[in-house]
Amino acid sequence: MEKELRTFKKGGIHPPERKEYTEHLAIEDMPLPKEVDILLSQHFGAWCKPLVKKKDRVEEGDIIGDVEKGLGACVHASVTGAVKDIGSSPHPLLVSVPSITIERDQEAERKEYKKEDWHNLSREELLSRVKKAGIVGMGGAGFPTHVKLSPPPEAKVDTLIINGAECEPYLTVDHRLMVEHAPEIVEGIKIILTILGIKRGYVGIEVNKPDAIEEMSKAVKENSEGFDIGVVPLKVKYPQGSEKQLIEAVTGRKVPAFGLPFDVGVIVQNIGTTRAIYEAVIFNKPVVEKVVTISGKGIKRQANLRVRIGTKLKDIVEYLGGTTPDLKKVVVGGPMMGFAISTLDFPITKITSGVLFLTEDEIDLYEYKPCIRCGFCLEACPMGLQPNEIGIYVEAGRAEETAQFGVFECFECGCCAYVCPSKRPLVQFIRIGKMKAKRA
Amino acid sequence: MEKEKSSAFETHMLVVSVSPHIKQPVTVEKIMWTVVACLIPPLILSVFIFGPRVLIITLISVISCVLTEAISQKALGRPVTIRDGSAVITGLLLAYVIPPGVPYYLPILGAVMAIFVTKQLFGGLGANIFNPALIGRAFLMATFPVAMTSAWITPKYIQFKADALSSATPLFIIKHYGIKALIQTYGSLSYIYKNFFVGIRPGCIGETSAFLLLLGGLYLIYKGYIKWYIPVSMIGTIALLTWIFGGEHLFEGNPLVAILSGGVMLGAFFMATDYATSPNWKTGQLIYGAGIGLITVLIRLKGGYPEGVCYAILLMNGFTPALDSWFKPKRFAPPKGVKK
Ligand code: SF4
Ligand code: SF4
Numbered sequence: 001m002e003k004e005l006r007t008f009k010k011g012g013i014h015p016p017e018r019k020e021y022t023e024h025l026a027i028e029d030m031p032l033p034k035e036v037d038i039l040l041s042q043h044f045g046a047w048c049k050p051l052v053k054k055k056d057r058v059e060e061g062d063i064i065g066d067v068e069k070g071l072g073a074c075v076h077a078s079v080t081g082a083v084k085d086i087g088s089s090p091h092p093l094l095v096s097v098p099s100i101t102i103e104r105d106q107e108a109e110r111k112e113y114k115k116e117d118w119h120n121l122s123r124e125e126l127l128s129r130v131k132k133a134g135i136v137g138m139g140g141a142g143f144p145t146h147v148k149l150s151p152p153p154e155a156k157v158d159t160l161i162i163n164g165a166e167c168e169p170y171l172t173v174d175h176r177l178m179v180e181h182a183p184e185i186v187e188g189i190k191i192i193l194t195i196l197g198i199k200r201g202y203v204g205i206e207v208n209k210p211d212a213i214e215e216m217s218k219a220v221k222e223n224s225e226g227f228d229i230g231v232v233p234l235k236v237k238y239p240q241g242s243e244k245q246l247i248e249a250v251t252g253r254k255v256p257a258f259g260l261p262f263d264v265g266v267i268v269q270n271i272g273t274t275r276a277i278y279e280a281v282i283f284n285k286p287v288v289e290k291v292v293t294i295s296g297k298g299i300k301r302q303a304n305l306r307v308r309i310g311t312k313l314k315d316i317v318e319y320l321g322g323t324t325p326d327l328k329k330v331v332v333g334g335p336m337m338g339f340a341i342s343t344l345d346f347p348i349t350k351i352t353s354g355v356l357f358l359t360e361d362e363i364d365l366y367e368y369k370p371c372i373r374c375g376f377c378l379e380a381c382p383m384g385l386q387p388n389e390i391g392i393y394v395e396a397g398r399a400e401e402t403a404q405f406g407v408f409e410c411f412e413c414g415c416c417a418y419v420c421p422s423k424r425p426l427v428q429f430i431r432i433g434k435m436k437a438k439r440a
Numbered sequence: 441m442e443k444e445k446s447s448a449f450e451t452h453m454l455v456v457s458v459s460p461h462i463k464q465p466v467t468v469e470k471i472m473w474t475v476v477a478c479l480i481p482p483l484i485l486s487v488f489i490f491g492p493r494v495l496i497i498t499l500i501s502v503i504s505c506v507l508t509e510a511i512s513q514k515a516l517g518r519p520v521t522i523r524d525g526s527a528v529i530t531g532l533l534l535a536y537v538i539p540p541g542v543p544y545y546l547p548i549l550g551a552v553m554a555i556f557v558t559k560q561l562f563g564g565l566g567a568n569i570f571n572p573a574l575i576g577r578a579f580l581m582a583t584f585p586v587a588m589t590s591a592w593i594t595p596k597y598i599q600f601k602a603d604a605l606s607s608a609t610p611l612f613i614i615k616h617y618g619i620k621a622l623i624q625t626y627g628s629l630s631y632i633y634k635n636f637f638v639g640i641r642p643g644c645i646g647e648t649s650a651f652l653l654l655l656g657g658l659y660l661i662y663k664g665y666i667k668w669y670i671p672v673s674m675i676g677t678i679a680l681l682t683w684i685f686g687g688e689h690l691f692e693g694n695p696l697v698a699i700l701s702g703g704v705m706l707g708a709f710f711m712a713t714d715y716a717t718s719p720n721w722k723t724g725q726l727i728y729g730a731g732i733g734l735i736t737v738l739i740r741l742k743g744g745y746p747e748g749v750c751y752a753i754l755l756m757n758g759f760t761p762a763l764d765s766w767f768k769p770k771r772f773a774p775p776k777g778v779k780k
Contacts, residue, residue: 257773327562328453329455340455364463383771409774
């Protein structure tokens with residue numbers, strides 16, 4: 001009776017899920033930290049210019065940095081207090097970026113936001129609320145959401161897909177948000193559909209989250225009048241949450257290489273982003289907090305925490321009782337695509353979906369060897385690329401020639417490196433290839 | 441508590457490396473030693489039917505291969521990687537494709553040719569173009585043609601109806617006396633099927649048991665270490681072509697005897713699937729397997745040797761780079777106008 005579950009066709013892997021540490025833990029509010037570090041480059045796009053000076057007083061929700069020109073999103077004070085410093089903070093990718101440190105007033109608590117009805121707002125007003133709230137794609141690169149929601153008029157967008165795949169092991173943020181906030185997410189979907197001027201939306205959820213599927217289906221049933229919203233259960237397979245794979249799984253459409261989802265009439269939004277849109281529109285609440293999964297055997301207590309943007313990792317670690325002695329690696333993001341960091345001074349950004357504290361038996365520490373030509377990586381690559389050849393060429397000092405093997409179509413999902421029995425750092429080789437090769 | 445909490449950070453023990461941070465628990469060593477394990481049952485059977493000297497030959501072959509690997513890696517200034525099990529596999533396979541009655545020093549020469557010349561001089565594991573064990577065998581065929589084509593031993597545990605050809609390999613009998621002579625020697629076709637399937641027949645040390653080789657091969661497929669494409673297309677092609685062209689008239693050949701004799705099973709599952717020397721994408725693999733099947737049947741029916749699996753695989757090894765550059769994975773929705 002059951003139809004075969006939808007998924008993407010090419011490649012993909014089944015890493016251990018390891019979601020059992022946190023999937024049943026309700027989202028927990030972490031007490032406000034004494035101090036936050038708001039990075040001026042949170043994500044993809046232009047860096048923000050600080051709009052405050054040292055010693056200025058700021059209130060939660062004040063815009064403290066904004067992009068002057070170019071693509072980007074503004075940043076807000078996530079606590080009420082005084083600007084302590086405008087300096088720099090460690091960043092997993094960019095090493096260090098300018099940041100604004102705010103010392104919270106001791107008695108300052110969370111701000112209350114007033115609920116409003118959104119149905120009378122125009123599309124432009126809705127969009128401007130999204131922009132003012134500084135919302136960016138919370139699942140990945142952090143593309144500014146207001147830009148994503150204003151596709152060029154020639155793109156005939158007819159479908160919205162909400163990404164509830166959460167295919168990275170360990171992470172349970174979107175899972176918990178769906179279970180605990182399904183009605184709000186559905187309301188958020190309606191807001192997005194209204195902004196886009198379309199009716200059809202799908203929520204793609206992998207079947208390893210049956211409670212999320214149930215809650216979301218219920219919420220959709222209760223509150224989707226006038227819209228055509230459906231929950232689509234998906235087969236569990238990594239990297240289902242990648243835009244191109246998700247679009248193929250849900251609609252069967254294929255986004256061409258170097259193309260964007262709207263080329264096939266689709267816009268994808270993440271669960272966290274959808275909820276942020278709901279809060280921005282209905283409460284006028286900017287992105288001042290973020291739910292993150294803190295997991296792995298290397299931390300005393302695992303949790304799904306709601307923290308202020310800019311909360312330092314060391315405060316989170318302290319709140320959760322510290323790390324264990326056998327901690328070996330700290331990863332920001334998921335274990336497949338996240339970044340290893342070497343310091344706990346790292347602050348939570350708008351796109352942090354989790355921080356993993358991993359012990360030796362959870363990670364891979366083998367030394368790599370030459371390619372044995374097993375072809376496993378070819379089988380695993382969801383993009384149909386040749387990571388084996390990219391690795392061999394880069395090692396041979398011929399990184400310039402790797403475009404022919406598809407280096408620019410690679411989105412660094414890590415499937416190839418995951419399956420490689422020689423443990424070759426293929427993603428590393430690919431990054432070198434991307435730097436040196438010329439785009440065809 | 442306080443101390444323990446930050447110890448990893450203070451002592452800079454944290455590993456910072458590129459994603460992904462988790463990898464599937466399959467290593468080169470694990471794959472190679474699994475292949476070794478899958479190759480052991482046919483050897484045990486061989487010891488029972490041909491006697492303990494096959495064990496000695498196999499041990500000499502394995503030890504020579506491992507030593508040659510270690511010495512050549514030292515000499516070439518490479519890290520010594522004999523623990524990865526790949527030289528052990530070559531040693532086993534080399535022994536498996538020589539007759540049980542050869543002098544004990546033969547595998548030593550074959551091992552040097554296989555490991556030093558064919559594997560290490562070409563760059564080591566993964567970089568060689570030709571299958572080391574098969575080059576070893578081809579070398580021995582050229583240098584010791586008599587031993588390599590006549591040192592057969594009559595297996596135990598089998599009753600022959602006619603003793604004259606009891607130690608000759610089935611393919612030799614078919615080639616020179618026809619399939620009727622084979623049936624006469626063994627009594628009946630069903631007796632042939634039964635014994636060939638189990639592995640009680642004259643032949644090279646490790647090639648006789650279709651059943652045990654199939655079992656090992658299926659296990660490797662089940663583990664995902666090899667794909668079915670090469671074995672199926674190779675065995676299928678041999679069966680099909682033998683059926684069509686292998687008899688007195690068209691469509692009168694016996695496909696079952698063809699795939700149960702010679703080195704078909706050993707070659708299909710353990711040699712043609714060698715990662716380094718076979719194409720690494722499925723389309724290429726299917727063609728490669730079919731090519732081996734075609735050449736095997738050509739040699740068997742038209743060539744000078746009764747068996748052709750070894751040369752067929754070596755010939756197709758030579759086509760692997762071309763097959764790999766012709767047949768690549770299809771890209772996920774490549775941009776229009778770009779041919780890839
Ligand atoms: S990281 Fe790139 S090359 Fe490797 S599997 Fe993913 S898309 Fe393919
Ligand atoms: S998985 Fe690793 S060893 Fe196998 S072909 Fe790819 S790069 Fe080579």
